[in-house]
Amino acid sequence: MWLLLKADASDEQAWLKLFKPPFDPRVELMSHESGGEVLILKAAELDEATTIKSAYNVGDGVIRTLNGLAAGVIGKSSVELDGVAEMRAGKLVCHRIMRVETAHFSIGGGSAEFQVIIRDHDGKILVPPPAPTAAQSRYAASRKSRELTYALNYCAGEPGWFELYKAMECLERAGFIRKNDNEMVSFARTANAFHRHHEGKIPPPTKPMDLRNAQRLLRARVNQALDELSK
Structure with missing residues (x-):
């Protein structure tokens, strides 16, 4: 099972950059039968969740930790756990769950992220091998x-x-x-x-x-x- 996320446009773009596939945890936009896209979090900690309730309970702690990690990189993060998602007969099924309260995270003005471009002697761009982001590495360390x-x-x-x-x-x-x-x-x-x-x-x-x-x-x-x- 996966987690269904609720985020504004800014947080959505930030999480897509901070938690990139194929590393754990990862955030993706997935097509929904309604015709739109939903923001999905996939994490190894959810692999053993067998029910919607157990996945949601595990996800609650995961999202809290990831919000804190994201805030340490971009300055603020208020992504919410909106429910649980799963694939059934090739279709993405979303189970939305109402929350009573949500924690928001803010750390100063944040810090900038830079993309470093490396070129060889002929001026060709060298593409580094894929690597976890700082947020993903910190999440793994916290575990x-x-x-x-x-x-x-x-x-x-x-x-x-x-x-x-x-x-x-x-x-x-x-x-x-x-x-x-x-x-x-x-x-x-x-x-x-x-x-x-x-x-x-x-x-x-x-x-x-x-x-x-x-x-x-x-x-x-x-x-x-x-x-x-x-x-």
Whole structure:
């Protein structure tokens, strides 16, 4: 079974670029009997799902993780899980399921993606072999570490100081927090001084960090950890 996605035009184009076939997970536009096209996600994690409900439950977590990963690359992502799709007698059948709430993801202004063109001595374009995108590599890496998956999910949506601190603890348990990381030290002191303990109990840093910068910091550290793990 596959996942039926709901996305605006911008997110649709971004996900088609970020999650390209034949690598896992992959996003494709597939023709529907209605005459139009629907956005479909295919992932190895869905291979063992035998019912619409089980596929949807697995897909809910997959989409949350992919939204977080996509936001780390393009700045924002709010793709929704719209249902489950499957092939029956050669036809694509879509089972739409209503959601109660949806998490949206945003990280600053995003980062640009560049296409590098390499030419040989005669000026001919050398086509590199297909490779997973950064988002696909990070997704694969997140599946190797439960703590990094938790950290990624804690950073999803609009996390507060509690969620961000939990994400830091996940990174620490996974061994991805460096002792000389001054920004993380500032984050921890700000969180402890103003948001986790009674004010005055722990001295604050000279320049306390605001929530928006704390969100950017933790998300960046999660991405760095996933990149390290994917090497």
